[in-house]
Amino acid sequence: MSFTRRNVVAGFAAAGLAGVAMPAVVSRAYAATPKKGGLLRMWIAEPVMLTGAFNSTGQIYEISGKLFDGLARYDFDLNPKPQLALSWDISADGKSITFKLRPGVKWHDGKPFTASDVQFSALKVWKELHPRGRSTYRYLADVEVPDALTAIFKFERPSPYVMNSLASVESQILPRHLYEGTDILTNPANLKPIGTGPFKFKEWQRGQYIIFERNPDYWDAPKPYLDGVVMVIIPDAASRAVALEAGELDVAGAIPVPLADAHRLAGLPTLEIPVQGSEALAFQAFMELNLRRPYFQDVRVRRAMYHAIDRNFVRKSIYFDFAKAATGPISYENAKFYTADVPQYEFSIAKANALLDEAGMKRQGDGLRFKITHDPLPAGDHFSRTGDYFKQQMAQLGIAVDIRNQDFPTYYRRVYKDYDFDTTSTGAFGLTDPTVGIQRFYWSKNIVPGVAFSNGSGYNSAEADKALEDAQTEVDPTKRAGLFRDFQKIVMTDLPLFPIADARYITIKSKTVMNIEVDPLGAHGSFAEAYLAR
Amino acid sequence: MSRYAIFLLRRLAQACIIVVGIVCVNFAVVHLAPGDLAEVMAGQGGGGDAGYVALLRERFGLDQPLWVQFQRYALNLLRLDLGYSFKDNMPVATLIADKLAATAILMIASLGTAFLLGIGLGTLAAVRHNSLSDVVISLLALIGYATPLFWLGLLLILLFTVKLGWLPSSGMRTIGVPVSGLAGVLDVARHAVMPVLTLTVFYMAVFIRLMRASVLNVASLDFVRTAYAKGMSRRQAYTNHVVGNALLPMITMLGVNAGGILGGSVVVETVFGWPGLGRLTFDAIFARDVNLLLGILFCSSLLVVITNLVTDLFSAWIDPRIEVSA
Numbered sequence: 001m002s003f004t005r006r007n008v009v010a011g012f013a014a015a016g017l018a019g020v021a022m023p024a025v026v027s028r029a030y031a032a033t034p035k036k037g038g039l040l041r042m043w044i045a046e047p048v049m050l051t052g053a054f055n056s057t058g059q060i061y062e063i064s065g066k067l068f069d070g071l072a073r074y075d076f077d078l079n080p081k082p083q084l085a086l087s088w089d090i091s092a093d094g095k096s097i098t099f100k101l102r103p104g105v106k107w108h109d110g111k112p113f114t115a116s117d118v119q120f121s122a123l124k125v126w127k128e129l130h131p132r133g134r135s136t137y138r139y140l141a142d143v144e145v146p147d148a149l150t151a152i153f154k155f156e157r158p159s160p161y162v163m164n165s166l167a168s169v170e171s172q173i174l175p176r177h178l179y180e181g182t183d184i185l186t187n188p189a190n191l192k193p194i195g196t197g198p199f200k201f202k203e204w205q206r207g208q209y210i211i212f213e214r215n216p217d218y219w220d221a222p223k224p225y226l227d228g229v230v231m232v233i234i235p236d237a238a239s240r241a242v243a244l245e246a247g248e249l250d251v252a253g254a255i256p257v258p259l260a261d262a263h264r265l266a267g268l269p270t271l272e273i274p275v276q277g278s279e280a281l282a283f284q285a286f287m288e289l290n291l292r293r294p295y296f297q298d299v300r301v302r303r304a305m306y307h308a309i310d311r312n313f314v315r316k317s318i319y320f321d322f323a324k325a326a327t328g329p330i331s332y333e334n335a336k337f338y339t340a341d342v343p344q345y346e347f348s349i350a351k352a353n354a355l356l357d358e359a360g361m362k363r364q365g366d367g368l369r370f371k372i373t374h375d376p377l378p379a380g381d382h383f384s385r386t387g388d389y390f391k392q393q394m395a396q397l398g399i400a401v402d403i404r405n406q407d408f409p410t411y412y413r414r415v416y417k418d419y420d421f422d423t424t425s426t427g428a429f430g431l432t433d434p435t436v437g438i439q440r441f442y443w444s445k446n447i448v449p450g451v452a453f454s455n456g457s458g459y460n461s462a463e464a465d466k467a468l469e470d471a472q473t474e475v476d477p478t479k480r481a482g483l484f485r486d487f488q489k490i491v492m493t494d495l496p497l498f499p500i501a502d503a504r505y506i507t508i509k510s511k512t513v514m515n516i517e518v519d520p521l522g523a524h525g526s527f528a529e530a531y532l533a534r
Numbered sequence: 535m536s537r538y539a540i541f542l543l544r545r546l547a548q549a550c551i552i553v554v555g556i557v558c559v560n561f562a563v564v565h566l567a568p569g570d571l572a573e574v575m576a577g578q579g580g581g582g583d584a585g586y587v588a589l590l591r592e593r594f595g596l597d598q599p600l601w602v603q604f605q606r607y608a609l610n611l612l613r614l615d616l617g618y619s620f621k622d623n624m625p626v627a628t629l630i631a632d633k634l635a636a637t638a639i640l641m642i643a644s645l646g647t648a649f650l651l652g653i654g655l656g657t658l659a660a661v662r663h664n665s666l667s668d669v670v671i672s673l674l675a676l677i678g679y680a681t682p683l684f685w686l687g688l689l690l691i692l693l694f695t696v697k698l699g700w701l702p703s704s705g706m707r708t709i710g711v712p713v714s715g716l717a718g719v720l721d722v723a724r725h726a727v728m729p730v731l732t733l734t735v736f737y738m739a740v741f742i743r744l745m746r747a748s749v750l751n752v753a754s755l756d757f758v759r760t761a762y763a764k765g766m767s768r769r770q771a772y773t774n775h776v777v778g779n780a781l782l783p784m785i786t787m788l789g790v791n792a793g794g795i796l797g798g799s800v801v802v803e804t805v806f807g808w809p810g811l812g813r814l815t816f817d818a819i820f821a822r823d824v825n826l827l828l829g830i831l832f833c834s835s836l837l838v839v840i841t842n843l844v845t846d847l848f849s850a851w852i853d854p855r856i857e858v859s860a
Contacts, residue, residue, distance in 0.1 A: 131582030207809025409569025452577030
């Protein structure tokens with residue numbers, strides 16, 4: 001473990017990846033004090049709006065936390081730390097959480113931030129309009145506001161995952177005075193937000209750039225150190241790589257270029273790829289299997305196929321070591337819930353073939369056992385390259401793979417609505433809590449046709465359901481973690497999905513950019529502490 | 535009524551019928567693609583639940599039967615309202631207007647340059663046909679036509695941005711520096727050099743080949759032989775008779791390409807981060823943002839109809855042999 005100065009400045013004890021083998025942590029000579037001033041230039045895919053209170057698109061996740069603070073932020077162990085909430089008190093039955101809010105916080109238009117904003121956002125925005133908030137806050141019955149700085153969340157059932165979902169980007173508080181009584185989804189403030197965060201919205205030139213300027217009245221003075229952040233919209237990955245190389249960009253997050261390019265850029269003297277700063281995303285690449293297919297119903301077939309995928313090869317050759325080989329459904333980045341103590345499937349073609357023979361999947365005259373299709377998610381070449389590798393490996397088992405490429409809408413329809421697929425290469429954020437990020441792919445009650453990233457495989461296990469449902473309401477953190485360990489064992493025994501790589505959602509940045517990986521959101525964080533050493 | 539007026543009225547009436555047809559076809563084609571905006575937006579947001587998709591669909595009016603949606607669209611169009619883009623949270627007309635200038639700069643500059651260079655180089659190649667300069671020009675045109683735009687664009691970026699550091703790699707303006715007046719124009723021009731050059735190479739290839747063929751064709755006609763017989767020099771014959779007559783197919787080609795201006799160039803806009811209509815269209819397709827897509831398609835088809843009309847009138851004006859009544 002390394003104590004970088006950035007962690008100390010941010011008030012965090014230490015990085016939370018102890019015990020996890022990591023490549024050398026980026027570190028350098030300590031600057032005496034953060035340098036004030038300067039515009040930080042960051043790449044962004046053009047968003048559709050700038051508030052994330054009811055839109056959880058990736059680029060909004062990257063942007064909106066700079067304009068809005070949340071009730072809490074998180075340390076690298078994903079424990080909540082005060083931000084707009086100074087403290088919280090959870091009742092013994094877990095059905096009530098009392099937040100004491102920070103006094104003296106102002107919206108960017110000068111109006112005071114109060115518990116009434118929290119009440120409005122939780123009940124009218126998150127619970128009704130946020131794609132994930134609708135389930136996170138499903139059992140939220142009411143928010144009581146005894147005074148301007150106290151908000152009491154009342155739940156019908158304990159909802160322990162709420163404490164893991166309070167970051168600004170996940171549960172964003174909107175100014176009630178601008179939203180109440182309006183059409184929230186089309187409110188003009190969605191495009192020109194008024195927030196509480198370290199930066200204020202200044203200008204959005206569509207297709208070109210978005211400028212945020214320093215909020216001089218930020219509650220956490222003297223932060224922020226930067227004069228502003230410019231979000232540059234560059235649609236082409238190769239052009240982004242050039243812009244980074246030419247010093248036209250300071251930061252690009254969310255795997256901005258193909259990983260082979262990232263590998264090359266990381267070797268340049270001016271650029272680096274921080275090791276930390278994506279833990280809150282806990283991204284995992286995996287494969288879904290359509291369990292409705294007769295040949296996938298035998299667990300031996302699924303195990304055989306998984307034995308034939310060398311996840312260390314994928315890690316090295318497709319993810320260029322910006323990942324670890326996945327061992328289970330929860331990414332190692334979510335250290336609070338991850339366990340490696342699950343059934344292992346070592347790479348062995350011989351074993352795989354033996355298992356298939358045992359399952360009665362005989363080779364036909366042409367050496368083929370059966371034919372399947374494979375749909376890579378059209379979001380980055382690591383998925384299509386994984387698909388190519390999968391095809392090669394399956395050929396050794398006598399399974400012919402037909403790779404189908406398509407655009408997003410067609411993919412969603414095929415995999416999550418028509419269930420017209422055999423296997424996919426895909427990926428998703430595990431986020432800070434498995435109930436919020438992981439459950440959706442495994443819970444049988446989440447087999448809902450027409451909803452993207454739901455349980456598309458059709459996995460239906462009473463045991464897994466029970467572990468997940470118990471974890472939804474278990475108030476005791478240790479017992480809850482235990483339930484998720486059980487869940488990981490069950491899932492790795494049944495293998496309805498193939499975990500492939502726990503990939504870091506990497507950020508490429510100039511070495512002159514300091515303090516952006518101060519918390520597990522990294523480039524998705526607020527940048528209140530960030531500064532330019534040049 | 536003069537022949538021009540009758541011609542114009544007839545063509546305008548035809549244009550109206552064509553536009554109505556286009557509106558119907560556009561609407562039908564756009565709805566053939568699988569998936570809708572609600573599914574895409576829910577998907578990009580990480581999923582949600584069934585209620586969330588239904589909520590979006592209701593908000594966007596996608597829960598209505600298709601013919602009701604068409605009725606709404608057609609009625610809006612009659613009121614000159616292009617509708618609302620739920621993806622971008624803006625009226626479609628505003629979105630298009632925002633990108634219009636950028637697209638116009640890119641397309642007009644490159645088409646214009648390509649047209650002029652095409653006339654010059656095409657004529658040169660024809661005058662000296664089968665000589666070394668003809669071979670070189672024809673070869674360049676062929677290479678220009680065959681070169682993938684994204685590759686050429688990236689090579690230019692590598693040369694002028696990474697190696698030489700002369701030009702910005704991407705965007706249309708220097709960010710965060712409010713520049714107006716001459717400085718602003720120069721700033722945009724600096725950003726425009728590489729994208730315009732890339733597109734020019736592509737268009738120029740077509741114009742050079744067309745002009746060369748046209749000049750060669752006209753040069754062999756009887757009236758040119760007559761001109762020589764009258765004692766004109768080669769230079770006089772070409773400048774007074776050949777080039778002017780050879781321009782006709784070039785103008786038709788210019789008209790065809792000008793009609794496509796609103797489509798922009800997705801590839802060049804993507805490589806150079808140029809904020810034009812091509813990218814807007816591209817994104818609208820992949821998000822299944824029907825309103826936005828229909829709006830862009832409608833404006834583009836309108837422009838095609840108008841440029842065709844203008845090209846015909848213009849051809850008739852510069853060459854009286856072409857009858858406007860046709």
